[in-house]
Amino acid sequence: MQLTYLEAIRQGIWEEMERDPTVFCLGEDIGIYGGAFKVTDGFIDRFGPERVIDTPIAESAIVGAAFGASLTGMRPVAEFQFMDFIPCAMNQISNMVAKTHYLWGAPAPLVLRGPSGGYVHGGPFHSQNPEMWFVHNPGLKVICPATPYDAKGLIKAAIRDNNPCVFFEHKYLYRRIKGEVPTDDYVVPIGKAQVAREGKDLSIITYAAMVHIAFEAAEILSEEGIDLEILDLRTVSPLDRDAIVATVKKTNKVIILHEHSRTGGLAGEITAIINEEAFDDLDGPIVRIAGLDSAIPFSPPQEHHYLPKLEDVVRESRRLKAY
């Protein structure tokens, strides 16, 4: 059936709560109100206030409580109203949750999920893409789906995973895209990228909302005879090194496209992987397209300037193809 990206996530959590009584949700305004974006709309009527818990505005308490509950064998799904607020709980996530299995052997099967991303004029505190902060925390799995199919399959996989998963839902995609989602139970494996579009001339390595910009660019460029391959990472930690290397070996030219700031961004890490494992396969410089090295501004013309754009991808693809 055709579902929006938001509905796919919602259905995924619902199905897991139906299937497994150890799954429960906690977060701000997720109960009767159903969450700021309505991801848990109606959940409290079905699963009750015991399993759909409205919390105080206290992100450290939300993560701490989710972690504590996970130690008793529960599988909490904690919502951040916006992922911009996740640094409020950074100590819990980085020092408590992420390190727990490595240090003292306790698994922490919990999911921290919420909306991230720009293009909605949310301003500097409602538009960020903070996934890199978690990529640099070994022990966490960081998931950023681009399609309704992947969003549902990955949220279900995250809930079933025995590790702490940080699940970024791109709020621009919530109700803008629809896609085919099977009614049968399925999961999408965490840590596996997917070639979203086969191509031969150059590879765009990207994820989340940027996948859709890459597709638009591919349409335009195909008319000029430039054939883009699009690798959708889906999980940004742990990275699917094999898939990255495979696409480089196939097209020999690479653009890495991400929404968050350029410096210290994921493109740097992917570039290093390519250098280590496929340097001899490169026929051109690795190109980065990313957000500016600033906070993400509020006013639409400024936000547009900050974020990666279709014309950036088209321009850089032409340039790299001609290299």
Place this chain on the structure above:
Amino acid sequence: MARALWPSRMDDCATEKAIRKPSRFPGSRVTINRAPAAPPDMGNNKKKSKHSSNGHRGGGGAPVRPVERSSSGGNHSKKGKGSSNLRTYSIPDFRLEHPDFTVHQSTDKNGHVRYEVTGDLDAAVPPIRESKCLDQQQAVQIYRYMMLNRKMEMALENLYKQGKVVGGVYFGLGQEACSCASAYALDKDDWFAPMIRNQGSLLVRGFRARDTMMQYMAKADSPTHGRDGTSHFGDIEKRNMVSPISMLGDLIPVMSGVALGARLQGRNIAVMTYIGDGGQSTGVTYEGINFAAVQNLGLVLIVESNEWAYSTPSEMQYRCKDLAERAVGYGIPGVIVDGTDACQVYDAAREAVERAHRGEGPTLIEAKMMRMKGHAIHDSASYVPRPLFDFWKKRDPIARFENYLVCKKKWLTGKENAELVAEVERVIEEEREVAVNSPMPTPESAEGGVYCENGCHEIKPKYGRPKAKKGTAAYKETEAAVHLK
């Protein structure tokens, strides 16, 4: 054991009449009465609470209530002239003395800024309070754990001096009663999380001295196999212990979450953790206690007021008179005990644990005592005014408890006591031997274990499958208006 622990008669406890400290702010509506004004009342509110937070079980509800009628002299009644808005709260105080001094900064004649203590430092040492519930065997066991705690730390100090310890050593000297008697109040299914000075709690909960010793020496056989030191380890299988991290306060919401998880599985358990007068300054402390209060979870928070946070005196951490007063703001019971008196600590902790088991929510227990060494072994604590050490040295928790058991209660003969001490020393020596002989980990053992994978753990609910009740509402797509379309 029937337990009605709070002093029910005024002559049963130290009285501190009326309001010792007037409000600093005109118009303040809350007055704290530190005297145990009400009979045993940790919030057994008879009235059905209107509060309907998730998961509340019967009998819960906002536990601190205004005391309608003060029994401690009646000089701050609710309906007195011009004070109709005055609310009076009780903070039961079990101490048999109320040390009266303050630490402040002053400049000496050479122009150096120093800490200085002023107040009554010559007060007589109080006796151990009679426990309302400890029997002979329990009291002697707690005493033995306290002795084990101290002897283990003495052994650690020696290991440090022999160069066998990696990093520093942290001591709970002077705090053994607090660590051991509090943990002793827990039942097997309850959970706890120690802080750095609660090495005695670990012994009570069944860890061996070698575990902590090997942690300090970063050995391959340590509970974390060398990956972390000190009391930073845990056990979610048998001993229900959550590993602390170095950042203070973060265990409070975590332990609340443990209680939440257990409640979803149909069990009200007690979850005990500790925080210092320094650590309680963190924001996450507030978040954690507030979460437990709102959710009515069985948190037993031992606030260890030990005067010093590294080199900073409690006077520079908070302004209220007693940290137990914080409980009023959370809407939970707060009590004060003498942290050097094992009987007081146990009685208060046990009552809090039983409240937790009854689903009546969190309790804050402030234990007053003194950190009798520096922050860690490198720190000579030269910033602490000597008279403070002298004052608290006379209140040594082990010497006083020993005297209580041997001389007052005659629960131990001198000979039995000597045998107990010799047995503890023998155990510590054996443990030290095992710990020292454990190999160092291989360099390669730094790798692996970042993720739980390949079936390394089976995750299942600890207290049984949650009995989730489901409503009749069916899934339907949401079309509601949302923020930031």
